[in-house]
Amino acid sequence: MPFNTALTRQLGIRVPVVQGGMQWVGYAELASAVSNAGGLGILTALTQPSPDDLRKEIRRCRTMTKNPFAVNLTLLPALVPPDYHGYAQAIIDEGIRIVETAGNSPGPVIKQLKAANCTILHKCTTIRHAQSAIKLGVDFLSIDGFECAGHVGESDITNFILLSRARQSLAVPFIASGGFADGQGLAAALSLGAEGINMGTRFMCTVEAPIHPKIKDTIVGAQETDTELVLRRWKNTSRLFKNEVAVKAVEVERASTTGKFEEVAPYVSGKRGREVFINGDSNYGVWTAGQVIGLIHDIPTCETLLQRIENEAEETIARTSALMTSSQTHPLVPSEQPSGKVEPHMNNPQAEIWGVGKSKL
Structure with missing residues (x-):
């Protein structure tokens, strides 16, 4: 059975895995491959030199996948800022209705996109910024831990704490970003309250990533300290x-x-x-590159990678669920161990979301 999270339901994807926007990497080849494999592929708007070029890339991606894909629009300080509103209008005009936003003062662009009924995934590195983004009307928050590649913020909070803080304090669903490469990580993110994961560096190291093979080999050979x-x-x-x-x-x-x-x-x-x-x-x-480079040891296709992540997540969730037993059958002392098979505890509030207990993933 497929995953059933707020992310898969709202975006119309099978696997709750988002390919994050990456400068000079987020082209149609990669985005379409991720979407065809069941995740959410993302084109990077500012990789294209102009809004018109973004239009062409969106159209090119549409010839390569029939599944949903998104566009990343990151707002960063610049002496001569790009035409952010022009890029946003190109996204809207081309019928894209899922947008990943990030960066400084995104309010006007988010307002423009929301007026066109776009679903917004906004990346944040702190709970404070996440709460500000909620006021702007974003639909999902992408919580970016200190492990991530690129802009890590200035607070140095790693995902184990940041995701739990998000679970405790945010009223909007969130996905986990930074340090994810496999199904065990996806299962962990779901356990911490996330609706899915965002991966960047891991997708750089796939067959379809439009970067030189030697860079992919460099990632495979790297350690988390690199x-x-x-x-x-x-x-x-x-x-x-x-x-x-x-x-x-x-x-x-x-x-x-x-x-x-x-x-x-x-x-x-x-x-x-x-x-x-x-x-x-x-x-x-x-x-x-993120610290997750230490977890990357091969260069699979996106289809192989996402199928592997699905399988690993299912196995991990099933294994951890089986560690729990009901209080009536918990062995207090060896002599009190009841005979017969002990059934796994299935009162986990996340079980129905994951498909554990009532059906397989």
């Missing part, structure tokens, strides 16, 4: 793959006596980072 936090001095902390350029950027950042961003800017060039995915030289520029 990331670096850069730009903390300017409260724009980003988790990057720990290569020669990222290490040098941190050295310059810490040694600077002026604190001028211009000193570190050449080392964190987005243009050079883009070239990494094209030329396969992992040291050519900076590129984002």
